[in-house]
Structure formats: structure tokens, C-alpha cells
Amino acid sequence: MKTLVIGTGGREHALARSLSLDPDVTQVHAAPGNPGIAEVATLHDVDPLDGEAVAALADVLGVDLVVVGPEAPLVAGVADAVVARGIPVFGPSGAAARLEGSKAFAKDVMAAAGVPTAAARVCTTAAEVAAALDEFGAPYVVKDDGLAAGKGVVVTSDRDEAVEHAAACDRVVIEEYLDGPEVSLFAITDGHTVYPLLPAQDFKRIGDGDAGPNTGGMGAYTPLPWAPEELVAEVLRDVLQPTVDEMARRGAPFAGLLYAGLALTARGTRVVEFNARFGDPETQPLLALLDSPLLPLLLGAATGTLADVPPPVWRAGAAVGVVMASAGYPESASRGDVIVGIDVAESLDRVHVIQAGTALAGPALVTAGGRVLAVVATGASVAEARAAAYEGVAAVRFDGAQHRTDIAAGV
Incomplete structure (x- = not known):
């Protein structure tokens, strides 16, 4: 079967890699992809937010399944355009993707379904924000109602910071802090x-x-x-x-x-x-x-x-992934820094590297985004997988590289 993965990041590289290892998959295509994805798939230069272009590509390639990776194309209705061509797509419709696209909508669904969640208020004015912050108290949890690439949430004991974040958003959801x-x-x-x-x-x-x-x-x-x-x-x-x-x-x-x-x-x-x-x-x-x-x-x-379809089956043991990010992330991202050592990391037992913000500059692999790559390792335990992942991290180098040293520590 032929598959088409939509997106450019680490998630899409991981999905394309897994599909490439499936014996029933004869072709993996990706659009637009990245250099890591290019090692396991054929890349196509298509805008992932353009539903008609994605659907047309899937049609021309004759794929049996389109997998839409990122949230933005889903909320934009890319899956709907593919389905309209009669091609199966993994990813919700634009209407269903509102579960992520609007936190206020998600709260409404949870209330109707009886799903346990934090008490919350939807705010569009400074007065509503002030009232909600008064109601719930510190720590303040302020969430941009729309998509924000995982960075639209502020949790702070500083009321001024909470107010400032709310003011920068068109609509926010302010909710009680959840411990644990x-x-x-x-x-x-x-x-x-x-x-x-x-x-x-x-x-x-x-x-x-x-x-x-x-x-x-x-x-x-x-x-x-x-x-x-x-x-x-x-x-x-x-x-x-x-x-x-x-x-x-x-x-x-x-x-x-x-x-x-x-x-x-x-x-x-x-x-x-x-x-x-x-x-x-x-x-x-x-x-x-x-x-x-x-x-x-x-x-x-x-x-x-x-x-x-039988439920998923899992290998024994554990897996750990450690992200390496470019200099300045998350406020900015350094681009064009040469990356070396991925081959060394992947020569290690039970270690592979998933690329995200990477690009080619001539023959050189360089940084092209905030989160550059993830070193992933498996092991009999979390501790064993963690040790292998950090051994892989030590092998990869680029100027300004930053990573956390405490992923899965003490587990």
C-alpha cells in the first residue's frame, strides 16, 4: 500500500519511519518533509495547509492512505479536502479538530460528556479576565483559546504576567490550577x-x-x-x-x-x-x-x-526521547548551524535519531528550526533507555545546541 505523510517535523519523521518498516507498505511519500524523512520517503514540495494541493498530490500518487501530522492543517480542514477525493485520511475533519483548535469548544464538549476537567471561564475582555483571576487565584492558568504550537499557555503566580498574556490573545480560557x-x-x-x-x-x-x-x-x-x-x-x-x-x-x-x-x-x-x-x-x-x-x-x-483491527501490541521495556534544540529556542531559533554526529549516534545499540528542524545546505545537514532533532533509545527499563538516549545526545553536535539533562531522571 502507498502512504502519504503530511508535515515537516519530528512527529512526521517518526510516523514515516514506522510506516517504512511495515511490510505491507510499498511506498512512503511525504509533503513537504525534512532531510530525515527523505531517508525513508519520497518528498514532495506541497504546502501542508493547502487542502486542495494535498488532495491533488494524493490523487496523482494513487496513495491508499494520507496521514496528516500537524494540528494546523487539521484545523484548516485539510483532511476534509482529501476525503472529498475519496481517499482515506488519518486525521479528524476540520469540525472535529476544533477539540484542539478551540479550548473553549473542548471545555463545552467535556461538560456535555461529563469528562472531569478543571473549572474554567472563557474571557474576551479585561474585566472578564480580572474576574476569572480573582475567582481562581494563584497559580494563574491562562490559555490562548486557539492554536499556539504548544506555547499558548502561561502558568504563573505573577498576576501581571497572567494579565499580559491574556491581553495578547483574542480570547482566553482561564482555569483553576491542577496539581499533580x-x-x-x-x-x-x-x-x-x-x-x-x-x-x-x-x-x-x-x-x-x-x-x-x-x-x-x-x-x-x-x-x-x-x-x-x-x-x-x-x-x-x-x-x-x-x-x-x-x-x-x-x-x-x-x-x-x-x-x-x-x-x-x-x-x-x-x-x-x-x-x-x-x-x-x-x-x-x-x-x-x-x-x-x-x-x-x-x-x-x-x-x-x-x-x-487487533489492538496495538507493545514491546517489553521502555523508550526515552531527548530533544536537542537550536540556540535561542524557544524565543527564537538559530538556523544554518552544521549538525554532525547523527551517524555516530545511530551506530549505538537501540538508538535512532528523529529529525525535525533540519535542512540541507549543499551536502551539509544544518539547523532549520527551534527543535532540531530527538535522540530516541529503547531499553529493558526507563533508566536503561535513558542512559542510551543520552549517550546518543553526546554524539550529536551543532553550535548552540541545548537540551535538558533531566528527561526521565529518577524513574
Whole structure:
């Protein structure tokens, strides 16, 4: 079967890599891709936000499945354009992707479905913001209602900072602070059947010890030995299935990857946010542990036949991914810095490198974005996988490279 992956980042490289390893996949195409994806797929220079261009490419290539990676094309309705051509697509419709595209919409869905989440207020004026901050108190949680590439949330005890962030957004959701560790639980769904994946944890802030500003994610690991044994079953029962059922009831069935960001609070599990696509960087270690082929799961979700596909099977052990970012990230991104050592890292046992913000400058691989790459490793335990991942990180070099040293530490 022929597949087409839409996007340019690490998530898309991980998806393309997994599809390339599937014996039933004869061709992997990607648009527009990156140099790492080019090692496992044929690249095409198409704007991922142009639904008609993506659909036309899929038609010309004769692909059997289109996989839309990033959130922006999904919210823009790229999946709808592909479906209109009669081509199966993994990724929700524009209407269903509002679960990520609008935090206020997601709160409304959760309320209707009885999904446990933080109390919240939707604010569009300075007076409403002030009232909500008074109501919930510090720490203040202020979220841009729309897409913000993982950086639209401010959690702070500084009221002025909270007010400033709110003022910079057209509409915000202000909510009560949720204590406790955060967990990412992804699920593949066709709008009816829901298959949860392994729980993972990512590290959102730029610095060790969760210091500094939010990023798109600086590393992740799976599984979580410390998580309650019943967590996945509980979230499937109380969060994932009710949300999928509510979206179907609204006439906007959600088919694709439903990402539940969770907080394990003293009062129980609460939803922090929903995303409508594979998370980055959690996808990288998750797919490193997936033992069953990826294509049947994605195609089953895209064609409404997921119940006929066996649930995912996982390798024993653990996987850890450590992101290396360019100088200045997340405020800016240094471009054109030569990257060396990926081949050395990938010569290590159980280590591979997933590229994100990379480009070619002649024969040289150079930085081309904030999060440049992720070094992913597997092992019998989280500690073993972590050690292997950091051995790989030590082999990769580029000017100004930054990474956290505490991904999965002490697990």
C-alpha cells in the first residue's frame, strides 16, 4: 500500500519511519518533509495547509492512505479536502479538530460528556479576565483559546504576567490550577472504537527542573512505571470514550488520534487539554515501542473499521526521547548551524535519531528550526533507555545546541 505523510517535523519523521518498516507498505511519500524523512520517503514540495494541493498530490500518487501530522492543517480542514477525493485520511475533519483548535469548544464538549476537567471561564475582555483571576487565584492558568504550537499557555503566580498574556490573545480560557504530575495518553479511534496507547510523559519547559518558558516539548518517555495500574482503563472509560461518543452525537465524529493531556491530581484524574493529533515529542518513544504494524491501525481509523483491527501490541521495556534544540529556542531559533554526529549516534545499540528542524545546505545537514532533532533509545527499563538516549545526545553536535539533562531522571 502507498502512504502519504503530511508535515515537516519530528512527529512526521517518526510516523514515516514506522510506516517504512511495515511490510505491507510499498511506498512512503511525504509533503513537504525534512532531510530525515527523505531517508525513508519520497518528498514532495506541497504546502501542508493547502487542502486542495494535498488532495491533488494524493490523487496523482494513487496513495491508499494520507496521514496528516500537524494540528494546523487539521484545523484548516485539510483532511476534509482529501476525503472529498475519496481517499482515506488519518486525521479528524476540520469540525472535529476544533477539540484542539478551540479550548473553549473542548471545555463545552467535556461538560456535555461529563469528562472531569478543571473549572474554567472563557474571557474576551479585561474585566472578564480580572474576574476569572480573582475567582481562581494563584497559580494563574491562562490559555490562548486557539492554536499556539504548544506555547499558548502561561502558568504563573505573577498576576501581571497572567494579565499580559491574556491581553495578547483574542480570547482566553482561564482555569483553576491542577496539581499533580501530568500524563499524555493517546488513543486511535474511528469515531466509535477507541484504542488507547501507552501512557507517556513529556517535559514542556526549556530548562532542567521545569525552569524557563514553555516549548513544544523537550523530551518524553514511556511507559510510566509510577502511574496507577488502572489509569488507562479509567481514562478510556471516563474521558476518551465519552468524548468520542459526544463528538459523534454532535454530528462531528472524531476519527484519528485523540490526545488527552491529563493531570493526576489529589482529587482524581483531570483533563488538562485535548489535542487532535499525535503529540510531539511523545510519538517518538511511543512508536519505538510499538510492536504491531502501524498501517492497519491508521487505516482502520480512517475507514471506520478499527474494530476489525487487533489492538496495538507493545514491546517489553521502555523508550526515552531527548530533544536537542537550536540556540535561542524557544524565543527564537538559530538556523544554518552544521549538525554532525547523527551517524555516530545511530551506530549505538537501540538508538535512532528523529529529525525535525533540519535542512540541507549543499551536502551539509544544518539547523532549520527551534527543535532540531530527538535522540530516541529503547531499553529493558526507563533508566536503561535513558542512559542510551543520552549517550546518543553526546554524539550529536551543532553550535548552540541545548537540551535538558533531566528527561526521565529518577524513574
